[in-house]
Amino acid sequence: MASPNSHHIIIEPTGETLLILDTPGAKFAVWTAFEDVGDGSHDTNAEDIDDEFFHQDGLEEEITPNWTKWEEHDMSEEEENIRRRADSPLPSVSMIWEEHSTHSTAYDSVKLVAPPALVYQISSTHLITASPRFKEELASQNEGCKDENGLFHLKASRWDPDAFTILLNVLHTRYRRVPKELSLEMVAKIAVMIDYYRCGEAFELISEIWIRHLRAHHSIPKTYNRDLMLWVLVSWVFKLPKEFSRCTARALRQCTQPSIQYLELCIPPVILQAIQTRRSSAIAQVLETCNYWIDEFSDTYTCKVGEHMSFECSSMLLGALMKQMKGLGFLSPRAIAPFDGFSLESMAEGVKGMRSPVWETYNEVNELYPISHSCSLETTVVRDLGRVVARVKGLVLGDFLDEGEGLED
Known part of the structure; x- marks a missing residue:
């Protein structure tokens, strides 16, 4: 009964x-x-991650x-x-x-x-x-x-x-x-x-x-939070490939922890592991890009304005890059996997905001008026980083489905 x-x-x-x-x-x-x-x-002031570096999601409305x-x-x-x-x-x-209130007690x-x-x-x-x-x-x-x-x-x-x-x-x-x-x-x-x-x-x-x-x-959040993970769950259970790719992209780009918060939901471990692995790999590529240009400015960089200015040019760019990498927490101590406290998006925004040294040189045609030197971090480090981040995509739902399971259009 x-x-x-x-x-x-x-x-x-x-x-x-x-x-x-x-x-x-x-x-x-x-x-x-x-x-x-x-x-x-639903923060309308939050920058959409599909803009700037992330505009190549390939996901339409x-x-x-x-x-x-x-x-x-x-x-x-x-x-x-x-x-x-x-x-x-x-x-x-x-x-x-x-x-239960009584008159004999104070509580x-x-x-x-x-x-x-x-x-x-x-x-x-x-x-x-x-x-x-x-x-x-x-x-x-x-x-x-x-x-x-x-x-x-x-x-x-x-x-x-x-x-x-x-x-x-x-x-x-x-x-x-x-x-x-x-x-x-x-x-x-x-x-x-x-x-x-x-x-x-x-x-x-x-x-x-x-x-x-x-x-x-209830649109997909622009930030990594509880609602975003609920959307990952919903897109997985109801087989929504576009939402799944968008949600997982935002999670791996914005998560600052080595492990994704799955909230004890029924998101398969293989999906969580794929998000974590892709996040760690993408952050490592950002650091590799920065370190590549440290080596390049230290050794073999040739100034595009004039080869005779390569030492001065590379020295200023090297100093500017290392100083700002330290300020972003990439150096001293060097950031290492699993990159606790770092998110791909914040790192990309930090590098994109790096300042280049401003200095002037003279060319052979006009020796009276100086011109701004064109070598910069924007045309080297930031450019390459944009290419790296643009390749970072969300997961593909079909990669995690058993053969025969259908997808919603």
Whole structure:
């Protein structure tokens, strides 16, 4: 029997199974904030990483396809409540605090009580058809497992109750009960369950509606933060190649830590490792480019204005480069892998902002009026660095899919 301290939700009135959700609303995707990690998921002042060095992403703006039209209907009170709660970034069901005030003490006693379990009446046939994991869990059920009311029992735990209700309604094809507009937070919670229960096919149509809304109202953040990693998850689970490439590009360019914060989400380790490896490799190439020009200015550099000025020219450029590299933290001590505290984007911006020595020379034609010397860091180090960073791309979704898995256009 279900506990009396529980809420009963009917998904299928004729269902022969009770699915009990214990400890609903556990913390989801907890982000550890670092001092240099900004929020700014929608910061219009943040420089778009597709500009300047990063303009060669090869990723164009999304064109909204002709989406499946769902039947219009009045919003039910239940759906309205789900939508309202879905906008909150916190778990929908929180721990319940009971406060007991007495006149004999100066303080109230506070007791932490676990949230009540939720009991769903469902159809096992629908779950078996849609989800291999539910099929495995229900395979052990037989007539002897029924309770006194003739119902089978299943258990789940820690899922967000609103997201879980949406999942079950979709698996039972109760689409009129399913909100058509969800927050990124809610779509991510559902994506985790889709991955866990392996029921992606059942969500192919409705997910198009959700993704369309996200593209319009919850765009991919310009900074590496929690929402960006939620987008990585969503683009992976729902097989969105352009969003996946863009998200992973921004993560590897802006992450300052050796390890990507995956928030205990179902992002495959091979993807996380690929982001980390590509980040480290790109930062190493930035430093190699700077070190190449240190060697070049120290040894073999020939001044483009006049070979007889090579010593003076290279000495000034060498000093300017090393001085500013030290100021950026690239030298003394030398930055080494895994480059903790460095991001590819901040390093590229730092090098791009390097100042070149300003000095004047005379040419053979006009010996009376000096002209500005044309050799600079912009035409050497910065130019080469731009080429390096422009080659840094996001991951390709198809590289991580098993053969036969489809991609959304």
